[in-house]
Amino acid sequence: WELLKAAHNQALLNLCTSTAMVEELESKGIKRTALWQRGVDTETFKPEFRSQKMRNKLLGKYPDKNSLLIYVGRLSAEKQIERIKPVLEEIPDACLALVGDGPYRNQLEKIFENTQTNFIGYLSGEELASAYASGDIFLFPSSTETLGLVLLEAMAAGCPVIGANKGGIPDIINDGVNGCLYDPDGVDQGKSSLIEATKKILNNNTKKENMRIEARKESEKWNWSQATLQLKKYYEETLKEVQNSY
DSSP: HHHHHHHTTSSSSSEESSSSHHHHHHHHOOOOOEOOOOOOOOTTGGGGGHHHHHHHHHHHHHHTEEEEEEEOOOOOOOGOOOGGGHHHHHHHTEEEEEOOOOOOOHHHHHHHHTEEEEEEEEEOHHHHHHHHHSSSSOOOOOOOOSSSSHHHHHTTTTEEEEEETTTTGGGGGBBTTEEEEOOTTTTTTTTTHHHHHHHHHHHHHHHHHHHHHHHHHHHTTTTTTHHHHHHHHHHHHHHHHHHTTT
16 A cells, blocks of 8 residues: 555646545545546436336336336446345335346346346447436445446436445435435445435425436536546646646
């Protein structure tokens, strides 16, 4: 770590993609850190791509369910997807669509056996954009994310999101406004907190629709144009600092 710290401290600027990482690096002695927000493609991911056809595909074997929960991403152990299972057990009128693939799929198929879960597989392009837009809530239970780009994609598509109150997620989610945060470190590993957050959105249609609007608004602050302008500003300020030092 000392070698890594020494290398970083030779830099005029160390950019991080979340406030959590800024704070962690500063606590370990790395100087001259700043936050660079990551960008999201707000043209590819839009609320307008919401469709009944895609919703039917995601509902799959459970067309009679009124609420559609979605997860998009790699199916791997560190994503802690199994934390969603108690939500389905508590809310029988909800269906979960897992979009993506990965090494943990076989285990997840066993874990979610006899629950209202559909394994959709890998989607891309307009299909992926439509999947985000067609869900009622995007659930992202992982407590180890430094950023969570899929959360931004879901928000750009106008889908309310639920994520862990940890890492880089609180940078994105304004709790109760564009989504909800849950406590992943509770006594029951966040089980009751995740259930409560899901019910909070599903049980109030007005709140859910307002969250759709606010999620899109938030994503527009993180589009690639804004992210590029911010990076450009950092370069200009750093170059100015170098010039002034001569």
